[in-house]
Amino acid sequence: MAVLVVGSIAFDALETPYGRVDRTLGGAATYFALAASFFTPVKLVGVVGDDFRERDRAILLGRRIDLRGLVRAPGKTFFWAGRYTDHLNERITLRTELNVFADFNPKLPPAYCACPYVFLANIQPTLQLAVLQQMRRRPRLVALDTMNYWIERTPEELRRTLREIDVLVINDSEARQLAGEHNLLRAATQIFRMGPRTLVVKRGEYGALLMRPDSMFAVPAFPLEQVCDPTGAGDSFAGGFIGYLASVNRINEATLRRAMVYGSVLGSFVVERFGLERLRTLTRTEIHARARQFLRLTRFRL
Numbered sequence: 064m065a066v067l068v069v070g071s072i073a074f075d076a077l078e079t080p081y082g083r084v085d086r087t088l089g090g091a092a093t094y095f096a097l098a099a100s101f102f103t104p105v106k107l108v109g110v111v112g113d114d115f116r117e118r119d120r121a122i123l124l125g126r127r128i129d130l131r132g133l134v135r136a137p138g139k140t141f142f143w144a145g146r147y148t149d150h151l152n153e154r155i156t157l158r159t160e161l162n163v164f165a166d167f168n169p170k171l172p173p174a175y176c177a178c179p180y181v182f183l184a185n186i187q188p189t190l191q192l193a194v195l196q197q198m199r200r201r202p203r204l205v206a207l208d209t210m211n212y213w214i215e216r217t218p219e220e221l222r223r224t225l226r227e228i229d230v231l232v233i234n235d236s237e238a239r240q241l242a243g244e245h246n247l248l249r250a251a252t253q254i255f256r257m258g259p260r261t262l263v264v265k266r267g268e269y270g271a272l273l274m275r276p277d278s279m280f281a282v283p284a285f286p287l288e289q290v291c292d293p294t295g296a297g298d299s300f301a302g303g304f305i306g307y308l309a310s311v312n313r314i315n316e317a318t319l320r321r322a323m324v325y326g327s328v329l330g331s332f333v334v335e336r337f338g339l340e341r342l343r344t345l346t347r348t349e350i351h352a353r354a355r356q357f358l359r360l361t362r363f364r365l
């Protein structure tokens with residue numbers, strides 16, 4: 064089954080202790096689309112400016128990514144610059160230039176309106192809701208990502224959108240902020256009351272938690288000798304997670320747990336190199352081999 068993704072397509076400037084790149088294709092929707100396309104066809108909705116070249120489009124072409132929803136507008140593509148501190152656990156945003164993204168008003172091509180799986184990447188909550196309102200029928204699964212900026216500035220709009228979704232995929236600090244509660248278990252209980260009955264809490268190098276009202280599952284981050292650039296890890300996690308669920312088109316405790324592992328697998332690959340570099344060369348054989356390593360990493364007897 065296909066997955067629809069709506070979100071940012073960007074040029075990123077990235078600085079980490081291992082190097083820097085001044086301008087590389089990024090954006091939440093880009094990471095998600097590449098990651099999910101290993102599992103299932105993706106329909107992308109986003110906006111780019113006239114500085115988006117053929118060689119940028121080529122990164123998305125030749126995969127199972129439908130680009131009919133990729134709009135080109137006059138002006139420059141969204142630009143984001145970030146720096147990571149010594150141990151890569153803190154990200155500082157140096158610049159955010161919205162450019163054509165400032166007037167982004169996602170319009171779904173007719174062929175997208177019956178997509179059964181939807182990922183609303185981190186954009187303004189009213190736009191996320193506007194996407195859902197364009198769907199011809201209720202998707203099987205709607206997942207959403209958001210960030211502190213929207214939690215602080217548009218809390219009412221976010222609450223309204225959360226009522227319509229199934230899965231919230233966010234960082235632990237944002238889960239705490241959204242719930243106004245430091246303890247993650249109590250924060251999850253608050254969030255279930257807001258709408259989503261499934262919560263995926265990303266905890267960086269500590270892995271991720273799948274939380275539902277009556278169950279919980281933890282997946283580690285894959286131990287790596289060197290993490291080069293954490294950009295896009297969260298969106299690639301979401302791409303692996305939703306992409307896998309859409310590919311099996313079955314949502315139950317077992318498939319959700321396996322989806323968590325595929326999310327963690329995709330997140331672990333993307334951080335090995337700068338930007339999209341690792342996703343560009345990644346193969347399905349490598350993905351399945353690492354999933355099997357996760358099994359060895361976590362299996363034990365009592």
Ligand code: AMP
Pocket residue numbers: 071072073074075089090091094143159185186293294295296297298299
């Ligand atoms: P993450 O998976 O959280 O590391 O996402 C990284 C991507 O988010 C980068 O490629 C940025 O271009 C993009 N990004 C940064 N800030 C924003 C924002 N305010 N809205 C949408 N996308 C953003």
